[in-house]
Amino acid sequence: MSPFSVVRRLSELIQTSGFWQSICFSLVRIAGGFLTAVIVGICLASIASRFGVLRELLAPALQTIKAIPVASFIILVLIWVPSRNLSMLISFLIVLPVIYANVLKGIDSTDTQLLEMSQVFRIGISRKIRYIYLSQVLPYFQAACSVGLGLCWKSGIAAEVIGIPSGSIGERLYEAKVYLNTPDLFAWTVVIVVVSLAFEKLFMLVVKRIVRSVESM
Amino acid sequence: MSIILSNITKSYGDQMVLNNISLDIARTETTVLMGKSGRGKTTLLRILAGLEVADTGTIDFGLKSDTGTSPKISMVFQEDRLCENLSALTNIRLVCPHIDKDVVLRAIDALDLCDGLHKPARELSGGMKRRVAILRALLSDYDILIMDEPFKGLDEDTKRIVMDFVCAHIQEKTALIVTHDRREAEMLGATNIIEL
Numbered sequence: 092m093s094p095f096s097v098v099r100r101l102s103e104l105i106q107t108s109g110f111w112q113s114i115c116f117s118l119v120r121i122a123g124g125f126l127t128a129v130i131v132g133i134c135l136a137s138i139a140s141r142f143g144v145l146r147e148l149l150a151p152a153l154q155t156i157k158a159i160p161v162a163s164f165i166i167l168v169l170i171w172v173p174s175r176n177l178s179m180l181i182s183f184l185i186v187l188p189v190i191y192a193n194v195l196k197g198i199d200s201t202d203t204q205l206l207e208m209s210q211v212f213r214i215g216i217s218r219k220i221r222y223i224y225l226s227q228v229l230p231y232f233q234a235a236c237s238v239g240l241g242l243c244w245k246s247g248i249a250a251e252v253i254g255i256p257s258g259s260i261g262e263r264l265y266e267a268k269v270y271l272n273t274p275d276l277f278a279w280t281v282v283i284v285v286v287s288l289a290f291e292k293l294f295m296l297v298v299k300r301i302v303r304s305v306e307s308m
Numbered sequence: 309m310s311i312i313l314s315n316i317t318k319s320y321g322d323q324m325v326l327n328n329i330s331l332d333i334a335r336t337e338t339t340v341l342m343g344k345s346g347r348g349k350t351t352l353l354r355i356l357a358g359l360e361v362a363d364t365g366t367i368d369f370g371l372k373s374d375t376g377t378s379p380k381i382s383m384v385f386q387e388d389r390l391c392e393n394l395s396a397l398t399n400i401r402l403v404c405p406h407i408d409k410d411v412v413l414r415a416i417d418a419l420d421l422c423d424g425l426h427k428p429a430r431e432l433s434g435g436m437k438r439r440v441a442i443l444r445a446l447l448s449d450y451d452i453l454i455m456d457e458p459f460k461g462l463d464e465d466t467k468r469i470v471m472d473f474v475c476a477h478i479q480e481k482t483a484l485i486v487t488h489d490r491r492e493a494e495m496l497g498a499t500n501i502i503e504l
Contacts, residue, residue, distance in 0.1 A: 204389050213380065214403060223391060
């Protein structure tokens with residue numbers, strides 16, 4: 092097996108419709124899980140920053156999710172969830188604690204001097220979020236997304252390899268393993284890396300655009 | 309709006325910062341608070357602004373504001389407290405969103421801030437940031453203006469321009485200003501100078 096054979100195999104795969112269908116299948120689910128985790132994580136962190144009880148309640152639950160090995164999760168979740176949507180749930184569960192913890196840390200680290208200023212000048216909550224919290228939490232959120240995006244692809248694909256949902260990238264990897272088809276294995280690994288990087292760049296770009304447009308509103 | 313402070317005390321742990329302070333600040337008066345560092349001037353301003361709670365004592369804002377609600381406070385803090393990623397203009401409009409843009413632009417021009425108008429605050433010089441912080445406080449809608457060493461870090465020429473501007477704006481308003489410089493107090497036309 093040489094790099095040349097991997098490139099040749101990849102060029103063959105690109106020309107098949109199954110290749111693109113597999114990418115779409117996994118991308119939709121893994122990205123879906125990631126985006127859901129981002130939304131839920133931001134909401135939970137925002138509420139937990141105001142209500143200490145929720146913060147205390149969530150801490151052990153999220154710590155447990157972080158500590159459980161991904162493989163155990165996958166097998167456990169397979170009992171209740173059909174394998175088609177397994178990667179979505181797994182990427183959601185893996186990314187949620189990362190987003191939650193970082194956004195909460197960002198909110199906690201918001202400049203108290205600016206918050207006092209907003210209190211004195213009676214700045215409303217929406218303007219406070221837009222002009223004070225957003226810029227202060229953004230670096231933490233971006234770091235969390237960068238880590239989360241890597242994790243969601245790793246865990247999502249691992250879930251697909253174990254659950255073998257039909258038409259997924261994980262199934263292709265599983266087949267490559269069963270038939271000892273190393274060029275296929277490497278070709279699909281390259282595809283996962285490229286799709287994951289492209290999604291990360293696109294997501295970060297969209298986040299930057301949204302923040303810029305919200306701040307300039 | 310008048311402010312009557314009665315027997316205000318405030319301690320941080322074992323350290324008593326304010327000990328039984330009583331002040332009477334008349335309506336539309338400029339009062340200057342002076343005193344050595346550590347005498348509790350900033351703490352007193354923070355209590356007035358609602359950022360700290362006094363251990364004992366009361367604050368009476370007279371007849372409250374014209375609308376019958378709590379008085380609207382505007383403040384120049386010891387620090388600039390600007391949103392660093394926002395422009396000078398946005399920082400000002402953040403606290404006074406309904407003010408006419410032309411009024412803001414004229415004030416910006418009067419304080420020679422046109423160069424930094426659209427620059428993020430982090431790119432402004434220390435003196436420019438200070439002027440933006442002062443302008444923000446003056447242009448906001450307030451009943452009581454509190455200024456904690458507002459002219460700190462300004463060169464003499466700029467200080468004179470800014471003080472003239474402040475003087476023009478605080479006439480007929482209730483203002484409480486902390487400074488270490490008696491000359492500043494006189495230039496501001498303080499009717500009441502209190503040593504803490």
